Amino acid sequence: MRILVVNDDGYFAPGIRHLAKVASKFGEVFVVAPDAPRSGQGHAVTLVTPLRLHELGTEEGIHYYSCNGTPADCVKLAVKVVFGGDHPDYLFSGINHGSNASSNIVYSGTVAGLIEGALAGVPSVAFSLMDHSLQADFEPVLDYVEEVIRKCIETGRKDICWSVNFPKLPKTALKGIKVCRVAKAYWDEDAVERVDPAGRKYYWLEGDFIRKDDAPDTDLAYTDQGYVSLTPLHFDWTDYAEMERLKGLF
């Protein structure tokens, strides 16, 4: 069994090393990950500059590669170059340093890696820990990662596309897994103005996360309460209810 592991924080991030190690209990693991952080790169692909892929070596049986592209590029290059055109049996993305709950999925490179796998028909799972720090403690969540990977494999389904979020809590405080939906929210970015030494203005985006959903059955609500959230995703973005309404309009 061949498993592709990707992320958006870079091949050197502790999160991907932990995920690769857990995944290696189930098969031969190939890490193909960005050579620098690519958070917030969404589903970007690199079409106008050349891509590089570096084989970094094998550690504890895990094969490491770095790529100068985005998470989606990593998946595409892995399939064609590392696996010689065959698809891996499973794709796992993460463990991300930071939340991918709620509307973060739109911007997330971790989730883009997940969806890139699922688009190609590979059963795929993304994992994210709600702690941005490079020193984040992943130990509390590793048993859950293993449980989710085991169930992903045991179900035997090809259409798996799950996003898992872990609250930042000690292991004893984690209450179990809740399957749930994505909460409605959005990032209301402020544009913080600065002036460079030449007197020219520039801006930093600085976000306020605005919740628009207080229902109890969402990834935000469950992680707030200490649960691990598991949200199955899909990539048919058609709004079917609106489609029916519009058929009378056009």
Next chain:
Amino acid sequence: MRILVVNDDGYFAPGIRHLAKVASKFGEVFVVAPDAPRSGQGHAVTLVTPLRLHELGTEEGIHYYSCNGTPADCVKLAVKVVFGGDHPDYLFSGINHGSNASSNIVYSGTVAGLIEGALAGVPSVAFSLMDHSLQADFEPVLDYVEEVIRKCIETGRKDICWSVNFPKLPKTALKGIKVCRVAKAYWDEDAVERVDPAGRKYYWLEGDFIRKDDAPDTDLAYTDQGYVSLTPLHFDWTDYAEMERLKGLF
């Protein structure tokens, strides 16, 4: 009425100029667009480098700004800097030089601009012409652009998030608008290998578009037949059927 117009091909692209001109029949138009092509950048946002915004001037009553970021950055900067924190009344994205039908929505900066508007509660429409050329002929589709903008405004709804695709056809061959769903498909990229002068390998992604959906009610099927497709999109990516199934698994 204030209208924000964005794209991913850059402020200089003919497609955005045509869209701005049609939109200016309905209100005051502010074009805030990338300073270079950003196709395939998905919903990337710029968080680790500073953003620049340049006021380029006003032409035929249309205000032009360029930004060094992605389409999503353009929307965020426009709201905060150009509109001083208020939202525009409408957002129109495009007219893209190239298709955004089917799974192209995942990678599209044009669609990211659309969704960024819709996430903020602004009624938003994306327009794409199935012709990548910078010399593409937009004249055949401009009456349709005007009709869709008019209907977007007339409905008076805040939750509009429509993606419109035009086949590359002369005006007389266009058969009208069909409201429809997004076709299932994926890009199966090949990694074309080259060697640089220093003897190091590099790769170009080159895609084969694989259709997985022959049904007659999709954006691909209708544009194949000469119709303009209009697909309402949403950004709750929860797979509800899978969610119910999984509740028994975890």
